[in-house]
Structure formats: structure tokens, C-alpha cells
Amino acid sequence: MSRALHTTLSTALSLAMLAGSGAAFAQDAVDDDGLSAGGKLLLTGGVTQVEGSAGGGLTPWAVIGGYGTRDEIGANAFYTQVNLDDYQLQSYGALVGFYDRVELSFSRQQFDTERVGGALGLGNGFTFTQDTIGVKVKVAGEAVLEQDSWLPQIAVGAQYKRNDQAAVLAFVGAQDDSGVDYYVSATKLYLSQSLLLNGTVRFTRANQFGILGFGGDRNDSYRAQFEGSAAYLLTRNLAVGAEYRTKPDNLGIAGEDDAYDVFVAWAPYKNVSLTVAYVDLGNIVIRDDQRGVYASLQVGF
Amino acid sequence: MNSLTRIAFALLIAASAPAFAQQPAVSAEEQAILDEEARLDAEEAALDASANASDPTAPNPAPAFPELRPVLDDFGGEAGLAALMETFMAGLLADPRTQPFFANADQVRVKRQLTEQFCVILGGDCTYSGRDMRSSHKGQDIDRGHFNALVEVLQVAMDKHGVPFRAQNKLLAKLAPMHREIVTK
Numbered sequence: 001m002s003r004a005l006h007t008t009l010s011t012a013l014s015l016a017m018l019a020g021s022g023a024a025f026a027q028d029a030v031d032d033d034g035l036s037a038g039g040k041l042l043l044t045g046g047v048t049q050v051e052g053s054a055g056g057g058l059t060p061w062a063v064i065g066g067y068g069t070r071d072e073i074g075a076n077a078f079y080t081q082v083n084l085d086d087y088q089l090q091s092y093g094a095l096v097g098f099y100d101r102v103e104l105s106f107s108r109q110q111f112d113t114e115r116v117g118g119a120l121g122l123g124n125g126f127t128f129t130q131d132t133i134g135v136k137v138k139v140a141g142e143a144v145l146e147q148d149s150w151l152p153q154i155a156v157g158a159q160y161k162r163n164d165q166a167a168v169l170a171f172v173g174a175q176d177d178s179g180v181d182y183y184v185s186a187t188k189l190y191l192s193q194s195l196l197l198n199g200t201v202r203f204t205r206a207n208q209f210g211i212l213g214f215g216g217d218r219n220d221s222y223r224a225q226f227e228g229s230a231a232y233l234l235t236r237n238l239a240v241g242a243e244y245r246t247k248p249d250n251l252g253i254a255g256e257d258d259a260y261d262v263f264v265a266w267a268p269y270k271n272v273s274l275t276v277a278y279v280d281l282g283n284i285v286i287r288d289d290q291r292g293v294y295a296s297l298q299v300g301f
Numbered sequence: 302m303n304s305l306t307r308i309a310f311a312l313l314i315a316a317s318a319p320a321f322a323q324q325p326a327v328s329a330e331e332q333a334i335l336d337e338e339a340r341l342d343a344e345e346a347a348l349d350a351s352a353n354a355s356d357p358t359a360p361n362p363a364p365a366f367p368e369l370r371p372v373l374d375d376f377g378g379e380a381g382l383a384a385l386m387e388t389f390m391a392g393l394l395a396d397p398r399t400q401p402f403f404a405n406a407d408q409v410r411v412k413r414q415l416t417e418q419f420c421v422i423l424g425g426d427c428t429y430s431g432r433d434m435r436s437s438h439k440g441q442d443i444d445r446g447h448f449n450a451l452v453e454v455l456q457v458a459m460d461k462h463g464v465p466f467r468a469q470n471k472l473l474a475k476l477a478p479m480h481r482e483i484v485t486k
Contacts, residue, residue, distance in 0.1 A: 039398075039446020041453065069445035071486075100445075147477040191474035194467050235466050236456050 038067020038074045038301045042236055043267050044144050044189070045097065047275045048078035048298050051159050051209065052093040052107025053134045055185070057261055057277050057294055058245045059227035061198045062155035062187035064138055065105070066097035066300050067270070073098055076300020078107075082279060084292040088112040089211075095134070103157075105134035111211045116287060122168065128211050129164045136185075143187045143196075152188035152197075159183075161210040172285075173251050174213025175220050179205050182222075196239070200227040207250050208284060216250030223248045237267040257282020261294060273298045359433035359482055363421040366475060373423035375468035382419050386412040389458040398450035402441060422475050434482035444486040452477075 038045075046063045049055040054065030057080075066074020074097040082089040093107025109130045117126030136157035143153035159181045163169060166177040183202040190197065203222045205214040215221075225248065231241030242262045249256045263277035277294040284290045376382055390412050393399040403411065413430075420427035431437060452473065459469045 039444070039449050041449050069449070071444050071446065145477045145480045147474040191470045191477065194470050233466070233470070236460070 038072055038270075039069040040067040040074070040100070041144060042270055043239065043265065043273065045074065045076070045300075047265055047273055047296060048076065048080070048093070048095065048105075048107075050080060050082070050089070050091050050109065051132045051134065051161070051181075052078075052091070052095060052105040053136055053157060053159065054095060054097070054103060054105075055200075056198065056229040056231070056241065056243045057263055057275060057279070057296065058243045058259055059198065059200050059229055060134075060136065060155075060157055060183060060185050061200075061229065062138065062141075062153040062185040063143055064097040064100050064103045064136065064155070065095045066103075068097050068100055070100045072100075074100075074301060076298050078296060078298040080294065080296035082292060082294045084279075084281060084284070084290040086116050086287040087114060087284060087290060093132075101138050103134070103136040105132075105136075107132050107134070109209065109211065111208075113285075116285065119286070126168075128168075130161050130210050132159050132161045132210070134159045141186075141188075144189050144191075147189075147191050150188065150190075152186040154184065154186050157183050157185065161206065161214075163210055163213055169213035172212060172254055173217040174207055175215030176205070177213055179210060179214030181206060181210075183227075194233040196229075196231040196233070196241070198227075198229040201225070202227060204248060205250065207248070207254070208256060208281075209247075212251060212254060212285070217252045219248060219250045231265070239265045241265070254285045255283050263294070271299055271301055354436050354439075355432050356435045359435035360479075362431065362434045362437075362479070362482075363418045363429035364475075365421050365424055367424040369422065369471060369475070370424035372468045372471045373420065373425050375465050376419070376423065376472075377462070379416065379420050379425055379427060381462065382416045383412070385458055385462050385464070386416050388461050389415070389455055392454040392458050393451065396450060396454050398447060399454055402443070402447070419472065423472065434479050438483045438485065440485075442486045443484050445480070445484055448480050448484050 044063065045065050045067055046054040046061050047056065048065065049057055049060055053060035054063050055061035066076050068074030075095065077094040078092060080091040089112070090110045091107055093105060095103055095105035097103045109132065111128040111130075113120070113122060113126045115124050118124040134157060136155050138153060138155045141151050141153040160178070161181070162178040169177050181202055181204040183200050185198060185200040187196070187198040202225045204225055205220065205222055207213050207216060225246045227243070227245040229241060229243040231239045233239050240263065242260065244258065244260045246258045247256050259279065259281045261277040261279040263275055265273060265275040267273040275294070275296040275298075279292060279294045281290045282288070376385065390403065390408055393403045417427050417429045418431065421429045456469060
């Protein structure tokens, strides 16, 4: 844990420094009608969740990523590092939000098994790489401005994921090396309470987000999973919150637990946000209680 | 002869001048009354015009929420709101996204009416003298980005005046739905 913590803190620090240097660029952009034209309010496009969709850290929200209003196109790029006790996960990618209606995203997750890979005979540092293409469409409601209604903004989405380690996945009992998650998200900013709430139902066959493939010997069908987020706004550019994400448990040899995190999201400038979280992913293959620090940097407009 | 005529003319004018000068001096008080009457007429006409321009189907631009009275206290009451509007208007004029909408406006009136509007919404003992939100923003081609830009400038102004963030959000929650009347593009 202490090693994981140390690595993650240095990652967070470098991200913060990167954010600092990005900030000068962002400030310039504010004066220039071009790049910072995105007219959404600060942080209301969310941050980027681990599979590349706009949301919290673990779960997609119904918001369309980027700062584009219904008259504009917005976009952002992200880099996320999760250092667990026995594993490391990196995720990076980009998304484009079209007219606050449609979001397209592409991201890559790299899951480094470190010494567990050696213990399993795969070799130290054996890494699963997964590419995810996401699409999300806002179908109803308005999360931010419709403050006289409790009705949330609702979006439907899909994430197509493809893992590069078909042989290993087959060995652990996964049925496929690719799969599609479908989800419905409802998100609302309850401004009078300074509270943002999100609920997502995801239909999925993915094992550990897809890192361990799709479907398994214990179950091979789509199961509905619940994901929830709550964020409390402390200031205009600072929010704290928590998330919970249930996951299937399809593989006989690799029990899977629910995931949760508590996070702080900070936007020092409109174009830059930094999210740091404490995350618990539970058991992953032969290692229980995988906890650690999650750090994510997002830049966009 | 010619020059004689001219002199006679000059004399005539000189003689009549005091009478001319006398006239306004005598009626200065009357003139003031006339001016005041004209001003009142113009004001009445303006009020009539604005009454004619108002949209009876538009929602109440200043609904009162008596339960928000403590929030008004967080803003420093009506005086606090009036002070806030000075910073707010300066911000609106400094921001290129909002400047075009306010540069040529009657800024004194806008500040006064915003103070009244916010005061009424926050349960204060004020009266809103402005028009409904649909009429007052008609034809200005305001889009979502402009609307949000104004919100951002207001947030910065409220921060500068030390309004607690939670109190800011309680006010913004009441203002946000007005996007339906204000945003027309």
C-alpha cells in the first residue's frame, strides 16, 4: 500500500504540475473566443470515468462531456492512473460532445498485473490492454438549468470493449475477448442542496470492467448492475463525493466484488480538472482488498 | 440712408431685447413646472409602452420565496444586493461574452431592477418594477452560452462579496429556470 500510495502521489503531483502548465494555456484561451468557447458552466460536463465516458470516476453520468452547449461542440482528453496494492491501471483517451446531445469516446485501459503476473505464470508485469469505444445520447431532461423540476437528465449509452489477451482470457474461463455494455444514466444537479446525484443501470457481461474478458463459466448472460454517484459542491470549482458500482461475478476462479470510491474533483481553470480518489475494487483474481489511489487529469473545452 | 436703416434696426433690436430677456426670467418657475409635467408625461408614456410590451403569458419574473429570507441576509439584505450589482455590472461589461448585451443598456436601471428582482425572490420587502423576462430579453438573440456566461460572472461577483456558496446556489436555483424565457436562440 505504501509503495502504491507513493507512486500515486508522485503521479498526482506530476498531473498537478501538468495542470499548472496547462493552466497558462487555458488562461490564454479564455481571452480568445476560439478554444474556450464552450459555454457550459464549470464542471457541469463532469470528469471522465475509467472507461472514457463523461461521468464520475467509476460510472458514466447522463451529462455530455466537454463544455459545448446545444449550439457548440466540446471535447476533452484524460489520463487516469490507479495504483492498487498489487496492480496498476492506466486509462487514457478522449471524447467529443456534439451539441450537448451526443458523446463519442475512445479510450484505452492498461492493467498491469505486476508481480501477480509472475505468480500466475504470465510473467511479471503482464499487462491486459483493452480499447473502449463509447457512445452516449441524451434522451430527456436537463441536469443543470431545470431547477424547478426534480426530473433528471437521462441518457442512454453503450461501451464496446475489446481486450488484447484472448488466450489468457479463455484460460481463466471468460467466454469472449470483446463485449458491449449498455447503460441508462439519470443525473441531476440539485442546486438548492449543492448536490449532484447520479444513478446508472448497466447491462453487462464484463469481468473486472472487461480486463478479464466477457462472460464466464458461472454466468454468461447480461446482468443489470447498479452504479450510483453523489457529489457535494463545496465551491464553484471543487466537489467531493462518493461512488458505488456493482459488478457481475462470472468467473469461477476469480471472484469479483463491487467497487467504490470517495473523490475530490477540482477545476483550477475551466479547461483543466484534477480528480483524486481513494478507490476499493475488492478482490481481483488472487488478491483480496485491492485498494489504492486514483488520480485523473482532464483537459478540454 | 442704408446705414441709417441699419442703425435704426439695431436700436430697435436693442430696445426690444430687454423685453425678450425679461420673458423667460419671469416664467422660470412656470417653465420648471412645464418641464416636470413633460417629464411625468414621458415617464407615463414609457410605463404605458412597457405595459404594452409585456407578455401576459410570461411567468412571474419575481416570484417571492419567503423561506429564502435567511439567504437574503447572507447577501447583506437589499443594500448588499445593491452593492453586489455594482460588481456584477462591472463584470458583465468586462467580459467579452456579456459586454455586448449591457454596454448600451441603461445600466443604472438594470442594476436597480436586478436588485429589486433578487430581493423579491429572496423574500425581501421590495417591489420589482421591471418587465417579465420574455419581454425584457426579446430580440436579443441570447443563447445558452451567453446565459451561462452571465451566471459565471454573477458567481464571481458573489464570491467577491463573500456570499456563502450554498446561499449563492439557492438564489441561482430560482434564477436558472428563467433560461426558458431569456434564451431565445
